[in-house]
Amino acid sequence: MEAIISQIIPFSNVDGLGNRIAIFLQGCNFNCWYCHNPHTINRCKYCFLCVQTCPTQALTMEDSLVKYDITKCVNCDECIKTCKHNSSPKVSSYTPESLYNAIKKYLPFTRGITFSGGECMLQAEFINEFSKLVSKEILIDSNGSIDFSKYPELLSIIGGVMLDYKASNDEFHQRLCNYTNEMVINNIKYLLNNNKLKEVRIVILPNYECENLNTINSAIELVGNSVPIYLQFYRNHGVRVEYQENFEPNQHTFDYENLVSRYASKGYQIFMR
Amino acid sequence: MNQAIFNIISNEGLTYKQMMLQLAQYGESCADILDYNPELLRAKRDGIICDLNEGIAPFRPRYICVDFELFMKNGSDFLGLKPATNLLEATTNLLILYTHIPSITSYPVYLGNLDTLLNPFIDENNVDFAREVLRNFLLQIDRTQTDSFVHTNIGPVASLTGELILELTEEMNLAIPNLTIKYDETLTSDDFAKKAIHCMLKTSKPSFANHEMFTKEWGNYAIASCYNGLAVGGGGFTLSRLRLATMAKKAHNIDEFLIDILPYYAGLMLEFMDQRIEFMVEQSAFFKSNFLVQEKLVNLDKFTGMFGIVGLGEAVNYLLNINNPKYGFGFNEQADMLGEAIVNRLNELLEAHISKYCALSNNHYLLHAQVGIDSDFKDNSPGIRIPVGYEPEISEQVIHSTKLQKYFPTGCGDIYRFDQTWLKNLDALLDIIKGGMANEMRYFSGYLADSDVVRVTGYLVKKSELAKLDANKQSINQASVFGQGARNNQGALDRRVHGSDN
Numbered sequence: 001m002e003a004i005i006s007q008i009i010p011f012s013n014v015d016g017l018g019n020r021i022a023i024f025l026q027g028c029n030f031n032c033w034y035c036h037n038p039h040t041i042n043r044c045k046y047c048f049l050c051v052q053t054c055p056t057q058a059l060t061m062e063d064s065l066v067k068y069d070i071t072k073c074v075n076c077d078e079c080i081k082t083c084k085h086n087s088s089p090k091v092s093s094y095t096p097e098s099l100y101n102a103i104k105k106y107l108p109f110t111r112g113i114t115f116s117g118g119e120c121m122l123q124a125e126f127i128n129e130f131s132k133l134v135s136k137e138i139l140i141d142s143n144g145s146i147d148f149s150k151y152p153e154l155l156s157i158i159g160g161v162m163l164d165y166k167a168s169n170d171e172f173h174q175r176l177c178n179y180t181n182e183m184v185i186n187n188i189k190y191l192l193n194n195n196k197l198k199e200v201r202i203v204i205l206p207n208y209e210c211e212n213l214n215t216i217n218s219a220i221e222l223v224g225n226s227v228p229i230y231l232q233f234y235r236n237h238g239v240r241v242e243y244q245e246n247f248e249p250n251q252h253t254f255d256y257e258n259l260v261s262r263y264a265s266k267g268y269q270i271f272m273r
Numbered sequence: 274m275n276q277a278i279f280n281i282i283s284n285e286g287l288t289y290k291q292m293m294l295q296l297a298q299y300g301e302s303c304a305d306i307l308d309y310n311p312e313l314l315r316a317k318r319d320g321i322i323c324d325l326n327e328g329i330a331p332f333r334p335r336y337i338c339v340d341f342e343l344f345m346k347n348g349s350d351f352l353g354l355k356p357a358t359n360l361l362e363a364t365t366n367l368l369i370l371y372t373h374i375p376s377i378t379s380y381p382v383y384l385g386n387l388d389t390l391l392n393p394f395i396d397e398n399n400v401d402f403a404r405e406v407l408r409n410f411l412l413q414i415d416r417t418q419t420d421s422f423v424h425t426n427i428g429p430v431a432s433l434t435g436e437l438i439l440e441l442t443e444e445m446n447l448a449i450p451n452l453t454i455k456y457d458e459t460l461t462s463d464d465f466a467k468k469a470i471h472c473m474l475k476t477s478k479p480s481f482a483n484h485e486m487f488t489k490e491w492g493n494y495a496i497a498s499c500y501n502g503l504a505v506g507g508g509g510f511t512l513s514r515l516r517l518a519t520m521a522k523k524a525h526n527i528d529e530f531l532i533d534i535l536p537y538y539a540g541l542m543l544e545f546m547d548q549r550i551e552f553m554v555e556q557s558a559f560f561k562s563n564f565l566v567q568e569k570l571v572n573l574d575k576f577t578g579m580f581g582i583v584g585l586g587e588a589v590n591y592l593l594n595i596n597n598p599k600y601g602f603g604f605n606e607q608a609d610m611l612g613e614a615i616v617n618r619l620n621e622l623l624e625a626h627i628s629k630y631c632a633l634s635n636n637h638y639l640l641h642a643q644v645g646i647d648s649d650f651k652d653n654s655p656g657i658r659i660p661v662g663y664e665p666e667i668s669e670q671v672i673h674s675t676k677l678q679k680y681f682p683t684g685c686g687d688i689y690r691f692d693q694t695w696l697k698n699l700d701a702l703l704d705i706i707k708g709g710m711a712n713e714m715r716y717f718s719g720y721l722a723d724s725d726v727v728r729v730t731g732y733l734v735k736k737s738e739l740a741k742l743d744a745n746k747q748s749i750n751q752a753s754v755f756g757q758g759a760r761n762n763q764g765a766l767d768r769r770v771h772g773s774d775n
Contacts (some may be wrong), residue, residue: 010668013694014773015703019708020701106668109708111700273697 002093003126005139006040010106016139016162016198018111021103025120025209029141030177032166033246036238040118041086051080059089068092079250096130096188112159112243128154138197143177144184148184148191160198161191163240168218172211172226188222201273206234206247209254216259222269231256283626295380304330307552313541315371321520324513325377325581325646331511331549332501332557333375338495339570340506341385346689351564360394360403364410372553378751380420383508384450387425388435392503395434408441415447421732421752422498428455429484431465436506442479443472448733448750452631453496453716456624457484458707465697466706473697477720477728479687483710490682491633499644500716501684505576506632509683510550513542514643514771517615518584518653521591527611530592531618539580540624546578552629574632579683580623581643584653585612586660589736603659603673605675616640616680634682642685644677644731645707647758655730656685664769671709678715686716688728693721694773722770729756729765736766 058072524530586602642656732757
């Protein structure tokens with residue numbers, strides 16, 4: 001069994017509580033306007049355009065595949081700029097055991113491991129097998145589109161799920177992410193009932209104040225005061241140019257800080273991040 | 274006219290006290306008292322051995338770590354002080370004693386484990402009063418002990434006093450005193466540690482000391498000056514340094530370095546240290562007549578000699594013909610192994626040498642990873658550090674520091690510069706510190722990239738004070754001038770900023 005991994009960050013302070021090893025799996029079933037790492041959406045289509053533009057010959061064509069030599073790579077990201085398929089040649093395949101060997105030296109300095117993506121639950125079986133090898137807490141960072149109730153063993157091993165709630169209105173969700181939110185809402189309920197929902201995250205979008213408020217209110221309704229809700233303002237960083245214009249001008253007419261403090265005063269765990 | 278003296282007394286950039294100390298140093302430099310080996314003097318001229326301008330006639334230990342617990346219990350006959358019975362008396366007694374402790378800088382390098390010293394006098398029902406007294410105590414230290422090598426300890430166990438000191442340290446944002454928290458996962462609560470981490474990010478202090486490691490080595494220990502581990506009731510007689518990178522250029526290959534060059538210069542430095550310590554103990558007045566000795570607030574047997582090194586990384590890279598530091602020490606298994614081999618060789622040499630004194634360290638001198646001075650420029654990085662500007666990702670830097678720091682009982686540590694994301698996840702730094710200490714990291718320091726108070730190499734300065742010196746104005750802090758030199762010559766303030774993902 002192998003997983004395609006786009007990146008491993010040995011020490012991350014933004015992927016859950018404490019210092020965590022963040023593992024980003026390649027491939028996503030959403031295509032969000034504000035995706036800040038769109039090169040993780042698709043797997044390689046083997047068009048070999050990046051092989052031609054790589055300035056250090058770190059990429060070569062071998063057996064009809066793109067071979068990536070990390071020792072020659074200077075991380076200029078020319079390949080990612082070249083790619084027309086929202087993918088990256090800088091990915092690696094790991095078995096659960098080889099991934100464990102790659103990260104074990106970092107484990108003593110970390111609270112646990114966070115799987116992210118892409119959408120890491122597309123490779124849920126891999127995470128399940130890997131999780132049996134480590135004793136530290138595993139967290140999953142997910143868009144909520146894969147039915148968690150189908151993975152009881154995985155849920156029993158991991159510490160919990162940090163779930164993105166992109167929009168409560170399904171029509172808007174489909175425009176924004178090219179995917180329905182039906183399963184996302186089911187998962188919020190399911191994970192909550194099974195005590196595995198660590199946090200809900202909402203991105204506050206410029207020009208969509210109404211949708212933002214609906215989503216925040218819906219999240220409050222769904223999780224009550226039992227799970228923290230984190231609001232994060234949209235940032236341009238990494239977002240594809242053609243989608244950035246949806247969020248111009250990047251400013252808000254609504255006072256979200258005020259909303260957060262009003263909810264907080266009523267006992268809800270809602271925070272700006 | 275004596276030009277050297279004239280230059281000192283006409284220097285508008287010096288405070289009166291700084292001027293007096295420079296005149297005293299000049300006076301000492303005229304003392305023709307000890308005959309040093311000509312080969313040693315040549316090694317000094319060649320820049321291979323450096324005595325950190327300690328002066329040619331050693332008349333007091335470089336670092337003195339007074340047994341403040343004993344002082345609190347007994348007071349002092351010489352100073353005419355009875356044991357304190359309340360918080361005001363306790364802080365007053367300490368402030369009086371501080372002004373009578375000698376050192377290389379003439380300011381005390383160790384002020385005691387303040388929380389355990391003062392907590393018995395703190396009334397939990399009158400925290401506001403305690404906070405006011407402590408605020409004035411810390412203010413008095415900053416404005417009268419005007420030197421960044423003045424160092425305070427707290428911990429390992431949380432206390433109201435410890436928390437008040439952290440709270441005030443953050444609020445007052447001062448460069449003096451330096452501050453270390455003794456950290457032990459089994460003794461220090463996560464809550465207290467996270468308060469210390471928050472304070473460290475905001476004000477560059479406290480640093481974290483591996484309490485278990487230092488306790489095993491020293492018993493009751495102090496962290497003094499920059500990050501020097503020494504015995505309470507003792508200290509460090511003297512500290513000289515080998516500039517390993519400069520020394521490496523004398524060798525044609527690794528074997529010659531390890532077999533001939535390193536032992537030759539280490540031998541010269543050991544002889545130099547013997548000579549200085551013997552003079553200090555046997556002929557100068559300190560160990561015969563100083564009240565600290567007579568009242569047993571320090572004890573000759575608890576002092577040691579500190580054998581310093583700088584430039585290990587550059588030495589290794591030179592010996593392995595590595596021109597780009599990005600592929601050398603800190604990035605390369607072979608380079609790291611050679612670094613360890615050099616340190617092990619030095620340890621063998623130190624263990625083979627019997628010192629007349631240093632009873633607590635079994636009559637041996639102990640290794641010290643010295644934090645560097647501005648005249649080292651970029652040729653010899655501090656101690657065993659990876660050169661500033663070439664730091665790897667934080668994960669690799671932390672793991673690297675767990676490999677070699679254990680060999681330096683008299684002090685070794687690394688400094689990390691952070692972005693704002695770490696403030697939002699104090700647990701992340703706590704995990705790194707816990708993991709580091711469990712894996713033989715000795716000492717951990719950090720600060721936020723945009724802080725005013727910053728850690729230069731081991732000591733703290735205010736960037737706003739450096740700006741005064743840059744404008745030819747006086748800085749009250751005697752150490753600011755070292756910070757200015759380290760900034761200008763070594764880029765010491767240009768450390769890599771570690772963000773959320775590196």
